[in-house]
Amino acid sequence: MVRCIRVPKAAGEKVRRALIDAGELDPGHCIRVDGDSLLIPTTGDGMGYPVEDDELKAQTHAPTDYREIAEVPAALKDELPSSFDTVGDIAILKLEEPLLPYRHAVGTALLRVLPNLRAVFLDGGVKGEFRIRDLEKIAGEGTSETVHRETGTRMLTDPSVVYFNSRLANERARVAGLVCPGEVIIDMFAGVAPFGTVICKHAAPKVVYSIDLNPACERFMRENMRLNHIDNLVPITGDAVQAVRDLPSADRIIMNLPQIADRFLATALSKLKPTGTIHMHKILECTELPVFEQQLKKQMATAGYEIRIVQVTELKSYSPTMSVYVFDIQSEPLTASVSV
Numbered sequence: 001m002v003r004c005i006r007v008p009k010a011a012g013e014k015v016r017r018a019l020i021d022a023g024e025l026d027p028g029h030c031i032r033v034d035g036d037s038l039l040i041p042t043t044g045d046g047m048g049y050p051v052e053d054d055e056l057k058a059q060t061h062a063p064t065d066y067r068e069i070a071e072v073p074a075a076l077k078d079e080l081p082s083s084f085d086t087v088g089d090i091a092i093l094k095l096e097e098p099l100l101p102y103r104h105a106v107g108t109a110l111l112r113v114l115p116n117l118r119a120v121f122l123d124g125g126v127k128g129e130f131r132i133r134d135l136e137k138i139a140g141e142g143t144s145e146t147v148h149r150e151t152g153t154r155m156l157t158d159p160s161v162v163y164f165n166s167r168l169a170n171e172r173a174r175v176a177g178l179v180c181p182g183e184v185i186i187d188m189f190a191g192v193a194p195f196g197t198v199i200c201k202h203a204a205p206k207v208v209y210s211i212d213l214n215p216a217c218e219r220f221m222r223e224n225m226r227l228n229h230i231d232n233l234v235p236i237t238g239d240a241v242q243a244v245r246d247l248p249s250a251d252r253i254i255m256n257l258p259q260i261a262d263r264f265l266a267t268a269l270s271k272l273k274p275t276g277t278i279h280m281h282k283i284l285e286c287t288e289l290p291v292f293e294q295q296l297k298k299q300m301a302t303a304g305y306e307i308r309i310v311q312v313t314e315l316k317s318y319s320p321t322m323s324v325y326v327f328d329i330q331s332e333p334l335t336a337s338v339s340v
Contacts (some may be wrong), residue, residue, distance in 0.1 A: 001053035002029050004039045005046045012038040018047060028145040029056040057294045064114055072102040080106065087159060087166045088146030089118040092135065109138025118142055121160075121218035130214040131163040131191075147227075151176075153201050154227045155194055155220075155259050160292035162217050163191035167254070167316050171326060172198040175254065175279055179203035185249040186271060187211065188240035188264065193233060200230040209250075211243045241267050249273045255280040257326050262296060266303040269331055277310070278329040283318050289325065296327075 003026070007015045012031075019025035019299055024044030030055050032039045032054065039054050067080045076098055084093035095103055100122075107120035119140030125135050135144050145158040150169045157164040172195050179185070181204040187195050192209035199208055201262055210221055221235035236243050241264060253268045255261040258281040268278050284292055293309055300307045311328040318324050 002026070002041050002056040003043070003051065004029075004032075004041045004054050004056060005049040005051055006034070006037045007040055007049050009033075009036055011040055012040070015047065015049070016040060019044065022047075028059055030059050032062045066106070066109040066113045069112060070102075070158065071105040072099060076102070084110075085123075085166055086117075087157065087164065088148040089116060090140075090144055090146050091117050091120045092133065092159065093120070094123045103136075103138045107137075109140050118146075119144070130216075132161060132214075133159045135160045151198055151202065152193070153197050154194060154196055154224075156223045156227065157192045157220060160239045162214055163189075163212070165191075165256075169192070171313075171315055173202075175199065175252075176202045178277070179205055179252065180182075184248055184273075185209070185252045185254070186247060186250040186268075187254040187256070188216065188243060188244065188268065189213075189255065189257040189261070190221070191256075192217055193224055193235065195256065196221075196233045197224050197228055197230065200233050201228050205232060208233045209236060209243075209247050210234065211238065211240045213237075213239055230273060240264065244268075244271050247271060249276075251276045253278045257281065258283045260287055262299075265296070265300060265329070266305065269300065269303075269305045269307070272331055274331065276330070278327075280327045280329055281315070281324060281325055283322055283324050285322050287321075293327075308332050 016025065017142060019042055022044060024042050024312055026041035026043050030257055039056065041056050060264040066079060070080060080101055081093055084091050099106065103122050110120045111117055111244055119142055121136050121144055122138050124134030124136060144160045148155045148157055151173050165294035175195060176199045183205045185199060185205050185208040187208060187210045190212045191197060193210040196208040196210040200207055211225050215237050218235045218237050244267060250271055251273050253272055255268060255278060261280050261282055264279060272278060297307055309332045310330055313326050315324045315326055
C-alpha cells in the first residue's frame with residue numbers, strides 16, 4: 001500500500017506541482033484516477049487533502065541523462081561532461097583528472113541511457129601528425145572501428161587509427177550543396193574521405209581527389225567507396241603539397257587541417273581554377289578573426305595571389321575562447337595596388 005492524497009481532478013495539476021516544489025511528491029509511484037478524484041502519491045502530510053493508502057502502480061523512471069545515474073561522488077557530479085562525440089555505435093568523451101578513477105562507472109552509465117551505443121572510449125587527446133586519438137575503452141565491447149552514418153552515407157572509420165571528426169556533418173553537407181556538376185575537387189587532408197564520400201553521394205563531381213599522409217586511410221577510403229557505390233573518388237596516400245603537383249587544376253579545394261591549414265594556402269591557390277573556391281579550416285581566438293583575415297591577404301599577396309574571403313563560418317567551439325572557422329576563399333587577379 002502507498003500513502004497518497006485524494007484531490008479533485010480540477011485541482012490535480014496545481015497540487016502535483018505544489019508537491020514537487022515542496023519535495024513531497026513520491027516519484028516512485030503513478031497517479032491513479034478514481035472517479036472524480038486523483039490519488040497522488042506523497043511523502044508529506046497531505047497539504048490539507050485527505051490522506052489514505054492505496055495500491056498505486058510503481059513508476060518506472062528511465063533516465064535519459066547519464067549524469068543522473070553515474071556512480072561518482074556527489075561532489076564530482078558537476079564535473080561530468082555535458083557533451084561527447086558519437087561516432088557510429090561508439091561514444092568518445094573527455095574527463096577531468098578527478099573523474100578518471102571513476103571512468104568505468106561513467107562509461108557504464110552512458111551505455112545504460114544510450115542503448116544504441118556498443119562501447120565508450122576515454123579520449124586522451126589527438127596525437128601525432130596523423131591526428132589520431134589516444135583512446136581507452138572504459139565500457140562496452142569491441143574495438144573503436146565502427147561504421148558512421150551521416151546524410152545518407154555509411155563511412156567506416158576508426159578514430160584511434162585515422163582522423164575523423166563527426167562534428168563536421170553540417171559542413172560536409174553544406175559543401176556538397178555548393179558543388180556543381182562536373183567539378184574537379186581536391187581534398188588535401190582527407191582522413192577517411194568523409195567530404196569526398198558525402199560530395200560524391202549527393203552531388204555530381206567529375207572527380208574528388210582525396211589525399212592523406214596516413215597510409216592507413218586508404219583502406220578506409222576504398223571501403224567507403226564500396227559501401228556507398230562511389231567510383232569517382234581517387235584515394236591518394238602521401239604529402240598533399242607533393243601530391244597536388246601531379247593533379248589537374250581544381251574547381252574546389254578542401255583544407256581541413258585547422259591547426260596549420262593556412263601554411264598551405266599558397267599551394268592550394270596554385271592548383272585552383274580562376275573561378276574556383278577553397279574551403280580552409282582554421283582554429284583561432286575569437287578576438288583575432290579580423291586581424292587574421294588581413295594578415296592572410298597580405299601573406300598571399302606576398303606569395304603572388306590576391307584573394308577574396310567570400311564567407312567565414314564558425315564551425316564549432318574549440319575552447320572557451322577559441323573556435324574552428326571555415327574560410328571560403330576565391331582568387332582574384334593580382335593588382336599593383338595590393339599593399340604588402
